[in-house]
Amino acid sequence: MKRTFLESFAKEPAQFIQTWLESQSRDLESILGNGPSEGQTVRQEELKRSEFFRLPWVEEVRVSLFHLLSS
Numbered sequence: 001m002k003r004t005f006l007e008s009f010a011k012e013p014a015q016f017i018q019t020w021l022e023s024q025s026r027d028l029e030s031i032l033g034n035g036p037s038e039g040q041t042v043r044q045e046e047l048k049r050s051e052f053f054r055l056p057w058v059e060e061v062r063v064s065l066f067h068l069l070s071s
Contacts, residue, residue: 002069024061 009016 005069
């Protein structure tokens, strides 16, 4: 899994990041309980604002991802 993740990133970094962010957005919607089934989504403008990525959850995700990829 880790190898596939890193190989995908190495082959097409820009596309990989775009796909990964879309996936994370869907996951965030599910976690927050405001996905498409409830008629709400994380607004695209929120995702584009840098302040959104300075919220406390970002550091938790970064550390978790680091540990996942380091193991």
